[in-house]
Amino acid sequence: MNKWIRGTNAAVLSLAVIGIFIVVSIFLNSMKNLQVDLTQNKKFTLSEQTTQALKTLDKDVRILSLTSDQTEPFIKRQVVELAQEYKKRNGKITFDEYDMVQNPAIAKQYDVDPSGVLVVESGTQKKTIYYYDMFIPGQQQGEYRFSGEEKLTQAIVNLSAKEKSKVYFLSGHNEVPLNQMSTWRSGLESANYEVKELNLLREGKIPDDADILFVIGPETDISDKETELIKNYMNGKGKLYMALGFNKDMVSGWKNIDGLMAAYGIKDQHAIAIEPKQSVLYDPLTIIPEYGFHDITTKLQQYNLLTMMTLAVSLGNEPVENFPATAILKTTDKAYGETDLKLLAESSRSALDDKDVKGPLNLGYVVESKDKKPKAVVLGGSTFLVDRVIQQQGNRDFALNSVGWLHEQKDQVTIRPREGDALQQALLTGTQAKMIFYGTVLVFPLLFLVVGGTIWWRRRKG
Known part of the structure; x- marks a missing residue:
């Protein structure tokens, strides 16, 4: 009888935890503008000037990212993440990504550069921002400053200017x-x-x-x-x-x-x-x-x-x-x-x-x-x-x-401009790479499985 009660309590508790998790997930999903920036340089936190500019934006704005295989992945990721933050803040902003090689017809419509460009357009007006203009070299080797937010916000503000x-x-x-x-x-x-x-x-x-x-x-x-x-x-x-x-x-x-x-x-x-x-x-x-x-x-x-x-x-x-x-x-x-x-x-x-x-x-x-x-x-x-x-x-x-x-x-x-982390590159030998792969994919998961199984077996016997 006691065993049945304990089992029932465990099942009810499990269902309650799952239910709470579902309710919290639905609540958080409904709050689309809620986010906590835990990055060291607050790279996902937009400035007050940008936030105010996006609040007053009353026209449709399209942002296009045009890149190629010559675009540095690290640079592309930062620019794309920035543009996506703008899209989240205002429903009138759309954001699309294109590869210049795979989409030559679209690339011909704009002043493109193999290193990547960001195009901001509204109606007949458009502004072109080159990827390399958004990154300023730092004082030491590998350091940089990212001024993409200033350039993108200024481009959006200038689209409202008539002359x-x-x-x-x-x-x-x-x-x-x-x-x-x-x-x-x-x-x-x-x-x-x-x-x-x-x-x-x-x-x-x-x-x-x-x-x-x-x-x-x-x-x-x-x-x-x-x-x-x-x-x-x-x-x-x-x-x-x-x-x-x-x-x-x-x-x-x-x-x-x-x-x-x-x-x-x-x-x-x-x-x-x-x-x-x-x-x-x-x-x-x-x-x-x-x-x-x-x-x-x-x-x-x-x-x-x-x-x-x-x-x-x-x-x-x-x-x-x-x-x-x-x-x-x-x-x-x-x-x-x-x-x-x-x-x-x-x-x-x-x-x-x-x-x-x-x-x-x-x-x-x-x-x-x-x-x-x-x-x-x-x-x-x-x-x-x-x-x-x-x-x-x-x-x-x-x-x-x-x-x-x-x-x-x-x-x-x-x-x-945001201060960027210095780019660091780790050089590994083939043997070291294999050790890391087998350690993370096989050894550590197997170790956790053995330890967990041992604890379960001892509690079952006890």
């Missing part, structure tokens, strides 16, 4: 050519800017649709007639983004560039910033400036992303009525401005003397109009914008943030 903003890069004065700033250009185009080059000698005017005029790294002065055109443009609704370049003759030969900046209270001190002992990683001509308090730099400070400038010109401020200026980049008080530019250019040597400008030095200003509208961004250096440097630390974010502020772009997305 592109027109920006023009001035040429003809040995400025940094656009083909050496392809990363920045790509970022601007992804942020819905149409980027064009402008040679005033050929065009004779600044186009009426110019939202911003860029002057990046000039090595010679602007002519009198060009200066007049720029002043007329700025007297209207024009906006200026100027990043100075280095030239040993800038002291005596840049009266028009100096005059253009002076109209907005910015003074070229004709001195190159020197930071004697800031970091063992960089030479004294490379500056890691401190950020001033401003909308451009708030997120960079929060994420501890630094901006790096080389051969940066020291700037001063002589206040002009109706155009208040704010310093956003400055050196430490140990820095100084070397005024002997010819010596610096010939020998790269410098020593503080009475003619030099004592620190702290200002390396970047933003200028507003009297009604508090952005008017100009003036930076003492331009080398941080070129392809070989812009991906370091916060250079790219600073460059895009400053343009976004100048254009009053409220929907600019800045999401800190």
Whole structure:
């Protein structure tokens, strides 16, 4: 009788456990948005900016992943998992995967790359994100940063924009050519800017649709007639983004560039910033400036992303009525401005003397109009914008943030890249591989079976 009761209790208890498991499974399955991210780098947790953008999305968006056998499996998995997270958050998003080789007809419709591309489209608008643009090399071998969320969210936000903003890069004065700033250009185009080059000698005017005029790294002065055109443009609704370049003759030969900046209270001190002992990683001509308090730099400070400038010109401020200026980049008080530019250019040597400008030095200003509208961004250096440097630390974010502020772009997305685990590869011999296989497939299961059988037999006998 007791044996029958114990058996009945065991059966009832087993059924109860199974029933509870079924109920819990049904409950959890009904909560589609419930998930707990236990990964070390929270790679499945979307930022607040992305979550908000997906909540306000009111149009159908299709995301396509186009890959080939040349796409790294590890890279593909991260991108696909990210896109799937977006799909979960909003029912208007669909996600499809295609192999370029197996689906050549679909591949022909888009700008593809063998390493993989992500296409975001809505109606007639589409944005293409290359896989390799989402991964930034880390400081050490094998490390990386994944910026896929920032690029994908920005692409979705930009699909809502009806028109592109027109920006023009001035040429003809040995400025940094656009083909050496392809990363920045790509970022601007992804942020819905149409980027064009402008040679005033050929065009004779600044186009009426110019939202911003860029002057990046000039090595010679602007002519009198060009200066007049720029002043007329700025007297209207024009906006200026100027990043100075280095030239040993800038002291005596840049009266028009100096005059253009002076109209907005910015003074070229004709001195190159020197930071004697800031970091063992960089030479004294490379500056890691401190950020001033401003909308451009708030997120960079929060994420501890630094901006790096080389051969940066020291700037001063002589206040002009109706155009208040704010310093956003400055050196430490140990820095100084070397005024002997010819010596610096010939020998790269410098020593503080009475003619030099004592620190702290200002390396970047933003200028507003009297009604508090952005008017100009003036930076003492331009080398941080070129392809070989812009991906370091916060250079790219600073460059895009400053343009976004100048254009009053409220929907600019800045999401800190996720730090990825260093890729590690284990090298095994054939014997070691066999030992692992037989151990996990045969030995361990058999061991558990023997131990379990022994315990069951002893309890049955007892």
